[in-house]
Amino acid sequence: MTKSVIELNDIWVSYPDQKHSLKTLFKPDKSVFWALKGIDFEVKKGEVLGIIGRNGSGKSTLLKLFSGLISPDKGSYVLNGDQRPVLLSLGTGFQSELSGIENIYLNGLLLGQKKQDIDKRLEEIIEFSELGDFVYKPVRTYSSGMKSRLAFSIAITLDPEILLIDEVLGVGDAAFQKKCKDVILQKIKEERTVILVAHSSSLVKSLCDRVVWIHQGEQKAVGDTKEIVKEYDLFMAGKK
Secondary structure, eight states: OOOEEEEEEEEEEEEEOGGGHHHHTTSOOOOEEEEEEEEEEEEETTOEEEEEOOTTSSHHHHHHHHHTSSOOSEEEEEEOSSSOOEEEOSSTTSOTTSBHHHHHHHHHHHTTOOHHHHHHHHHHHHHHHTOGGGGGSBGGGSOHHHHHHHHHHHHHHTOOSEEEEESGGGSSOHHHHHHHHHHHHHHHHTTOEEEEEOSOHHHHHHHOSEEEEEETTEEEEEEEHHHHHHHHHHHHTTOO
16 A cells, blocks of 8 residues: 555634734734635655646645645644655745855755755756856846746755645746656656646646645545546536
8 A cells, every 4th residue: 555645634724814804903803714624635655646726726725734834723734754845836935136056055955955965966956947157146137937947946956755846837938848847757757746736737637646626725526637637627617
């Protein structure tokens, strides 16, 4: 039986209800918005799990939970292993005044890497990013595509056991997207665990073993990729 690397048991996560924010300036209000409600599934070692759902469904909250940025109000989040998942997003965690090189070291250290390990992989990260001399310039001068290249290069080259991917494959030119997809496929062959959040049904179908469909904070379905993506596409087209 394949070991579970992550277990979510009846997870509930809340945020203050923004609709009542002005009212609470004068009178405390305990209204909350439940971003996740009763989420319950596991992630197996070496599998590629897709997470789908329309905007506002709770996908970003789920990624924050996986990353360790938030804790559930109710239920339990269990990580079976020493290495927490690494979030690969659009470079939003970069320090804009620092150069690409400086951000490589900063992000690597935040991901739990030692400086000597980053030293060994630095040239590989720079080469994969294809940023050339821009890697020595402040990140504030980068386009969103350049930031995503650097973010992807850092995360994938530092070789995490569990990789969280948030829509990053939709950014950049077609050649770089193919390069990213190829290296993810290689990680999959090496039995790395991948959790992919995407709007692209074709991408999810091409990469994922299973899919979790989140709708309005609730777990609408979990299971076979083709079946659930088909149901999701029909739902989004207004045919269900």
